[in-house]
Amino acid sequence: MSRRSMSILAISLIIALSVGAVAFGASKELILATTTSTRDTGLLDVLLPVFQERTGYNVKTIAVGTGAALALGKKGEADVLLCHAPASEMELVESGDVINRQLVMHNDFVIVGSPEDPAGVKGVKSATEALRKIADKEAVFVSRADDSGTHKKEKEVWNKLGFEPSGKAWYLEAGTGMANTLNIANEKLAYCLTDRGTYLSMKDRLDLVVLVEGDAILLNIYHVMQVNPEKHKVVDGQGGKAFVEFMVSEEVQEIISKFGIDKYGSPLFFPDAGKSIEDLGG
Amino acid sequence: MDLIAEGITEAFRLLLKGDREVLRIALLTLRVSGFATIISAAIGVPLGTVLAVWSHRGRRQVAGFVNAGMGLPPVVVGLWVSIFLWRTGPLGFLRLMYTPTAMVIAQTIIALPIVTGFTMAGVGQLDPGIRLQMLSLGASSWQLLCILIREARLSVLAAIMAGFGRVVAEVGASMMVGGNLLGQTRVLTTATSMEVSKGNFGLAIALSIILVAITYVINASLTRIQQQS
Numbered sequence: 001m002s003r004r005s006m007s008i009l010a011i012s013l014i015i016a017l018s019v020g021a022v023a024f025g026a027s028k029e030l031i032l033a034t035t036t037s038t039r040d041t042g043l044l045d046v047l048l049p050v051f052q053e054r055t056g057y058n059v060k061t062i063a064v065g066t067g068a069a070l071a072l073g074k075k076g077e078a079d080v081l082l083c084h085a086p087a088s089e090m091e092l093v094e095s096g097d098v099i100n101r102q103l104v105m106h107n108d109f110v111i112v113g114s115p116e117d118p119a120g121v122k123g124v125k126s127a128t129e130a131l132r133k134i135a136d137k138e139a140v141f142v143s144r145a146d147d148s149g150t151h152k153k154e155k156e157v158w159n160k161l162g163f164e165p166s167g168k169a170w171y172l173e174a175g176t177g178m179a180n181t182l183n184i185a186n187e188k189l190a191y192c193l194t195d196r197g198t199y200l201s202m203k204d205r206l207d208l209v210v211l212v213e214g215d216a217i218l219l220n221i222y223h224v225m226q227v228n229p230e231k232h233k234v235v236d237g238q239g240g241k242a243f244v245e246f247m248v249s250e251e252v253q254e255i256i257s258k259f260g261i262d263k264y265g266s267p268l269f270f271p272d273a274g275k276s277i278e279d280l281g282g
Numbered sequence: 283m284d285l286i287a288e289g290i291t292e293a294f295r296l297l298l299k300g301d302r303e304v305l306r307i308a309l310l311t312l313r314v315s316g317f318a319t320i321i322s323a324a325i326g327v328p329l330g331t332v333l334a335v336w337s338h339r340g341r342r343q344v345a346g347f348v349n350a351g352m353g354l355p356p357v358v359v360g361l362w363v364s365i366f367l368w369r370t371g372p373l374g375f376l377r378l379m380y381t382p383t384a385m386v387i388a389q390t391i392i393a394l395p396i397v398t399g400f401t402m403a404g405v406g407q408l409d410p411g412i413r414l415q416m417l418s419l420g421a422s423s424w425q426l427l428c429i430l431i432r433e434a435r436l437s438v439l440a441a442i443m444a445g446f447g448r449v450v451a452e453v454g455a456s457m458m459v460g461g462n463l464l465g466q467t468r469v470l471t472t473a474t475s476m477e478v479s480k481g482n483f484g485l486a487i488a489l490s491i492i493l494v495a496i497t498y499v500i501n502a503s504l505t506r507i508q509q510q511s
Binding site for chain 1: 368369370374379380461462463464466478479480481
């Protein structure tokens, strides 16, 4: 093959591969800003194809921490949010940035750590008490530190204890997603506050075990809400409404109640549509 | 060591089985980075050539600007492209955020200074006599440009390879403006990063092997063209 035809071949090959890079996706699209836990557990991979089939909406999932998800909603960069930081969500409800907020499901947070448990927190009933022991012992603790719902919950427990861990040498602020934070805790034989779903989905690869669970403060509650279309022209109110209705529909609640049983032996989330936070005792 | 073996086995399994998702991710990586490289080359090669022979006083400043741009961190580009493309941003009406097009834009901005800078350096090393000779023979500016590029073709191809290498390897900008959407904007680097964070090290190793293989094949082909000329 001559040099010229070879170059032409190479160039046309690259052009052929490039065509379509600029092609737009489906016509109707909806931006869902959510927490990493819903993606990392695989729940959305199960739900979104069903939603797309029912409504024709192509959902773009931006999986970030809850803080970032709420910020995207407030900016009008997302149409619908699925988060787990009730107090921060209520601020947006009150400011009118989000509407139609509904309870979807819950699971719980747990404190995990290495089986050696240097601070001796295993079986401690109160999460606050457990963190106090960890702080007293100055045992290594890995925090999400990314303003996510999990991080907000962790701060809530520290606040209740009246202790500020930030800046302490044994308190590692990872600034990353849940799965990554668990990996770090696993490597460092450290303690970590995690949502049970992500922990269960990674359990096989981790040495960490659940040490503290069942305290009411550790409840992890997920709400879905749509961004107020009256605040931003670009927000798709119809699609947002459809997604909220979809998440609390009987069909989806049924899927949620079974999700994870085949793989982990127990469900990762418990469906709660129609209930109120008080019903959960949180 | 088990992990490496597992990763390599997984890579071969995915490739031999022709796993559709992995195939799609690999093709999208090629399309996005390939397209960004082509655009950068189309602009950067002529631009770099002109800058190399331009005798205006402003040349130094522009050249300094291009060279500084060669070190532009992808996350910075990602952030600024996001600011413009967010649907409430100045270019939001284009609805490009979280699309492959947004990734092409970001990667082009990353690759352009590299292609321009290396071309400029390559053409600048040519014997200045060529240019004077051509001008005395009555060559038009357009002809001169083509001749200079042809004379510096080894450097120009190296410039294009460097540009492609940079964008195919970057993860920060693609993650930010693409969103790592399954089946839409997930490329090999963002997928690898996500799988590592999820703890799927075997799959991450497999993806990394595929990425390195693609980069090798593309650069080997370009090297072959370079050596033959």
